[in-house]
Amino acid sequence: MATLTRITPTALAKRLLKVAQVFLMLDYDGTLVPLAPTPAQARPSAELLRILKKLGGLPHYKVAVISGRTLSDLANLLPVPGIFLIGGHGVEVRSPAGEVTYLLDHKHITKIINKLEQLARYCLNDKKGFLLENKGYSLALHYRLAQPSMVQGVLNKFMELSKPLVKKHDLNILLGKKVLEIRPSAIHKGKAVSYLQQLYPHSLAVYFGDDTTDEDAFRALKEGLSILVSPRNRVSAAKFKLNSPLEVLKFLTFLLEKKEMKNTG
Numbered sequence: 001m002a003t004l005t006r007i008t009p010t011a012l013a014k015r016l017l018k019v020a021q022v023f024l025m026l027d028y029d030g031t032l033v034p035l036a037p038t039p040a041q042a043r044p045s046a047e048l049l050r051i052l053k054k055l056g057g058l059p060h061y062k063v064a065v066i067s068g069r070t071l072s073d074l075a076n077l078l079p080v081p082g083i084f085l086i087g088g089h090g091v092e093v094r095s096p097a098g099e100v101t102y103l104l105d106h107k108h109i110t111k112i113i114n115k116l117e118q119l120a121r122y123c124l125n126d127k128k129g130f131l132l133e134n135k136g137y138s139l140a141l142h143y144r145l146a147q148p149s150m151v152q153g154v155l156n157k158f159m160e161l162s163k164p165l166v167k168k169h170d171l172n173i174l175l176g177k178k179v180l181e182i183r184p185s186a187i188h189k190g191k192a193v194s195y196l197q198q199l200y201p202h203s204l205a206v207y208f209g210d211d212t213t214d215e216d217a218f219r220a221l222k223e224g225l226s227i228l229v230s231p232r233n234r235v236s237a238a239k240f241k242l243n244s245p246l247e248v249l250k251f252l253t254f255l256l257e258k259k260e261m262k263n264t265g
């Protein structure tokens, strides 16, 4: 495990300004946009949209947003042309030109996830504070608003009942920030990172992420920079650490301003 080094937004930007081609790969929730009580409430600011659009339009940069959300969800949240949008932890890829490709057999996966959703509904039995999110290629069971004393029972029941499916289809259960997520083990953000890196082998890839699912991406990076977004130090495969989505925004803003100054100056 690499040692995590705190870096400031400006120091990181300065480092990248020396590099000819940079590929910025960013997680969405908790990285670009602060976590909200429900996923629907985690919306980007107008400022963030403006900066992503501008960065995507610069020849020195490629930008990708890689999320566990579905591509259509992500495209609604980020109406930004000229950047890669990657949904389903790497299943659906939309190129800057708007073409969509799939890195895995998405129809087969969707069937399995629908079965899991039925199972989870049965376990929840309408209990308050839980939120099921069928993302097509993964199922997320959010419990941020649930009564803490109820959580473990529900999770245990679901994990017990889903065991046969987990075994048969080689599924992974991940515990994130107040969320249990289940999906085929073949799907992870590392796949998306490898795919993007082979498209632009001469770019320096820089990956930003805040959660468990981003660790696969950190590990998949080849000669790139990995940035954990977290206020605390923790065990991570990332090399550097920014404190918050606000710092990510500061970094992007600084990078854009300096690059524009360089281009016009």
Ligand SMILES: [Mg+2]
Residues within 6 Å of the ligand: 027, 028, 029, 030, 031, 209, 210, 211
């Ligand atoms: Mg995240």
